[in-house]
């Protein structure tokens with residue numbers, strides 16, 4: 099049986115919706131733990147981190163990555179490319195016994211840089227399959243981790259007790275832990291998360307171009323709003339994700355465009371059987387989700 103580690107010092111780089119939600123959960127599960135958060139503004143106070151300190155969720159705010167050398171666990175919770183950009187500078191302060199994890203929506207590119215820096219033995223890729231179109235600490239809540247899937251992508255080099263600790267935290271926070279390799283992660287999330295955001299933005303942009311006088315938007319009922327809610331998400335976050343997972347995204351978009359083309363042809367030819375089958379198969383799968 100794997101020994102359960104006892105971690106008490108947690109560090110955060112990036113402290114928005116997801117970082118804040120994880121910190122809330124850590125404080126609920128380990129009330130005497132110490133949480134340090136990084137103020138990347140360096141020369142001015144970070145009002146949202148000060149608010150988190152007032153709330154008792156953050157204990158220390160630091161402008162120096164060297165202060166993270168005492169951390170048992172460091173969570174990278176900024177946009178995907180920003181998380182990666184910290185690895186080199188952070189590397190000297192990741193102690194031998196430190197577990198480094200992230201929450202980014204793409205795993206392949208961070209695993210590549212982690213391996214290049216020789217940090218495989220410290221790193222477990224993480225991705226909570228939760229959240230919303232909202233951003234920022236003010237919207238964070240430990241409830242985001244309740245009844246959600248939380249994917250981990252450990253390599254063989256990371257100690258089993260690190261995976262065990264992280265898995266235990268995730269389950270105690272209320273999530274279901276799913277372990278897979280990072281390539282599988284990036285293929286699956288391209289289909290169920292990354293491309294839906296591209297499709298939603300494409301639809302909204304297409305409607306917006308037609309909407310000179312606001313009539314389309316005014317009359318839009320539930321359908322358009324349901325399928326495009328996610329287009330109110332952070333543009334920076336989704337730009338980072340698309341730049342990080344191009345192969346899997348293009349591969350899924352090719353399939354999707356073929357499906358759209360088939361649907362268009364069925365409409366052009368008035369193929370009632372094909373149209374019925376198109377909507378029936380979609381309903382069958384969607385009703386089970």
Ligand SMILES: NC(=O)C1=CN([C@@H]2O[C@H](COP(=O)(O)OP(=O)(O)OC[C@H]3O[C@@H](n4cnc5c(N)ncnc54)[C@H](O)[C@@H]3O)[C@@H](O)[C@H]2O)C=CC1
Pocket residue numbers: 111112113114115116117138175176177178180201202203204225226227228229230231232233234235332335339
């Ligand atoms: N929003 C969602 O529903 C989900 C997001 N994710 C991933 O979580 C990560 C964070 O996303 P959210 O919390 O939703 O976004 P957010 O916008 O709420 O938080 C991002 C945080 O990163 C900070 N940040 C920005 N630039 C920084 C820099 N240079 N240095 C340090 N911190 C910086 C921001 O100040 C903010 O606190 C992203 O990697 C995203 O892919 C994962 C699952 C769900």
Ligand SMILES: O=C(O)C(=O)Cc1ccc(O)cc1
Pocket residue numbers: 202203226227228229230231291328
């Ligand atoms: O708003 C929604 O439903 C989302 O799309 C939430 C989300 C955003 C990013 C992720 O990597 C995972 C989940």
